[in-house]
Amino acid sequence: MTTFFPLCTKVAIDITGAAEHLLASRAAAELGAAASAATHLADSALSVDAAKVTRSSARQGHDKQQSRDTSELADGWEEVLRRAASDPVAWRLIAGAVVVKELRQQVESTLGFTCSGGVATNKVLAKLGCGLHKPNQQTLLLPHAAPVLLKDLPLDRLPGLGGDFGQAVKSRFGVQSAGELLQVPRPDVLKQFPQRGEWLLALAAGDDSAAEAVKDRQLVKSLSNGKTFFGEKRLRSLEEVDYWLGELTGELHRRYLQQVEKHQRTPSTLQVSLTLDQKEHLTRQQPIQLGSQGTPEQILQTAKACARRAGAVSGVISLGLSLSNMIPLEASSASLSKFFGRKSEGAASKEKGEKPQEKAKAKPKEANLLGACFARAAAAQRASSDQQKAPEVDEGVLAELPLNIQQEILRELGQEPKLKKLRCDVVEIDA
Template identity: 30%
Template sequence: MSSPTSSRHDAQPQSRFTFRDLRLLGQSSVNSPLRVITLIDFDCFYAQCESVRLGLSPDQPLGVQQFKHVIAMNYAGRAAGLKKVVNAEEAKLKCPSIVLQHVPTWREGDTTWRYRDDALEHMDIDKSSLDYYRLQSKKAMAVLKQTLPGDRQLIEKAGIDETYVDLSGPVHQELLKRFPEFVTEPPSLDAHLPLPIDPLLDWSDTAVEEDTSDEARQHVDWDDIALHIGCELVKSIRSAVQCELQYTCSAGIARNKVVAKLAAGHNKPNRQTVVRTCGIEPFLQQYKFTKIRGLGAKLGRQVSKAFETELVSDLLNVPRATLASKIGSSSAAWVYNVIRGIEYSEVTDRTQLKSVLSAKTFMVSLQDISQAEKWLYIFAADIMGRLEDLGGDRRPKTVAVHLQVNGPRAPTRSKQGPIPLGAKLDTDLLLKLSRDLLLALEKEGATWPLVTLSVSVNDLVDVERGSRAVDSLFAAAGKTSPLPSSRNSNGWSSNAKVVDTKVVETVKDTRANPKKRTLFDLGFAQQGSRNEHMSKKVRAIDNLTAKDEAKGDINGSGSPLHEDAPDVEDGEGAYDCPTCARPVPASDVLEHLDWHAAVELSENG
């Protein structure tokens, strides 16, 4: 590709893009028409992790098992006619050669999770763990960051196996290297760029979605150059991940998150797809609009019912005014734009967790605090291990206990309280705090028999920031209150200095907020009216997706992305439950299947 020269600027046909557009690209602005976004999506991630760990060929059918079900299947298994989530016995019948690897589990007395050959025989006392897959996801994220050039990296972790990256900044830097004339300040930012000279782009390693007309192919402009550089960057990331970790991933490269998401799944496995600007509308017309991010839940169903179709191609013929008359003006404006590939949500830095949760649904209900205490220790050790895996630089502000009593369809009760700022955060402290919260719940109402129990730590902040807050508090108070090093009246020890040891007196009862949901609503809210309201509130085990519910994504009109955006997107991270047929996020599937097993046990006596 040759560089344009300033002496030929006047003689060249002009680009439709301006120097202002180029500057906005360098600022990673959502308003730059040269913007480049990618979604990197690992292929059958859980199954890949196990194949690599076991040293198996990708051609060997493999499923990841969780008690009675297979929750993930590699492509070799799917080629044998198996779905992503099936009964383990069915998988063996259909594919006798399949390798079924059970997920790691926690067991009473453990200090960490581990792989076990007898997990199926101990499903009543074992707790499934996704920690191995989280660790591998963390390693992959580190490789991505090391490979991606530039100091300002905009990365949004959309799941354990999906990551959005705004490539605009790195692409802009590469453009300036290849075309140094652009470094010089132009006479006007509104001046048009010259068209690129000799725009022969080699897309051989990337599937290209484009307008196939000769006219469209001939009009290569700077948006195509930017996308091409983006493809080079994505290829280098995918190659680095495969080289260092032996994992393959697919990717979509486009101008925004909506189109990049669809493109990532368009040519799986182990391929990347770019959607040129001229190819956006033809590409989207291949899809049902219910597959588009933000149209997979209530709003999508509303549109489908109003116009008796799910096809983008049909909806393109509907005038905006007609859309507004059916679904309201605000929603209509967003839908009208998004089905044409016009979408402006930001890639936000969500690589860090906001909360960590450990939970268990019991086949045999817990009868008293002594039985629950054993699980509280496992939850605390599980949570601390995952916090340590984060590098020790994140500290939660609060801890919460959630429980379900008197059967699998009873209401959930929850209580939360602060983690003392000056206290040493360890397993013993989390155990003591969660035990105090459970005792407080016990005093307030019926707690036994207990069917489900979980502990979560929330509002994770940087340790340095938390330390500054503690210093400020101590400076204001003038002194600290030491805890005795020996066991206290409740039998738990701590050597920490804390501001307030009376956690029970400051707990917040979440029942006061009837709109708040816990992960257990995923299983227990079976009726449609309740399902409508649980979408963004349910995140089991680990809120890796970390969606900002209060703020929402921002669309082109500057209004929040609809609150009914799908909490389960169609892809490798979503599963169809074989029992209730509900789509379940990857991070929720273990607890969801645990719940079904508990229901089956209770109904069969």
């Protein structure tokens, strides 16, 4: 059994053990009352209507998604509890809804913010259920409800179908929803998509085989923080975006320091995500080198640079900030000069039997800049060794690099960073 929580990050948890513990320790009537009082059913009229909307509308928070009609919560529960009396899987899921209710209460009382949740037999359905009713609500998706919910669900609401592959599926078969895809003969689907056809059909049907198993892990892949702005609260300018990036940075910096302390890991990529009210979703990212002592200001300045690369923004309804691509701390603290070397491009190429021109073409922009920066600094150091002068960096080359890399280079060469004279938003690298 899987539950899905979109907190400041997204978390999938296997709560089967916790649900079975409740089944053994509490009366069925108590569990049924607690679950029905706090949980939407995924096949209720309101839930089915919420599932029909587009992906962008779901991200923006439409009216049916945000409805808190308490009478709707009771709709269908009497029949669910009656049928569950002879269905162990359904009772386990109902107990799971109580687990989620209590977990959400603990999150709010301990951390001070609310979250939504979804409970189902697999990760895909739990995530889908979670998105039906927000904020601060939860949804239970029982097995018999999956066909009802998926019938009119837009294909791009399913994981893996929101991009080019989803567009290819829709154009090949002339379909828009999961239910329409299931009406396409299986041989036709397998002929068009021999490698992914079986998975595609299982995904559209909500089968457990289409979803990855929930894996317990102590090491996170990324750290993220975000906020949604509904109605009149949506952000209208870059200045407002900058302000909220600053608000998100503090929490993200605290969690980054925890990774350093507990696991000796540090992120190497920062990403900013913006969803606009024109139904457009933008992401911009670039490398960041925080090491073990990165500051909130480093995160914020890199985030602002990413936001500006997104262009003029207006009507931002969702803003996210994340640190990802975790690497061991010792890897991040390795000397940049050792990584790029202090030899010229020509010398390094000759040792490997390559022509300098070919080597230059193969190098990405940032590597060329760093190599040029160190090469010129090394040449200056050799030329002035008799006078014992400190090596100097070509500021024209240095200015082409992100701020955090500029600082590392200057420290490597024994110079204090001259932040006011350097630019930090020129090198643009998208993954």
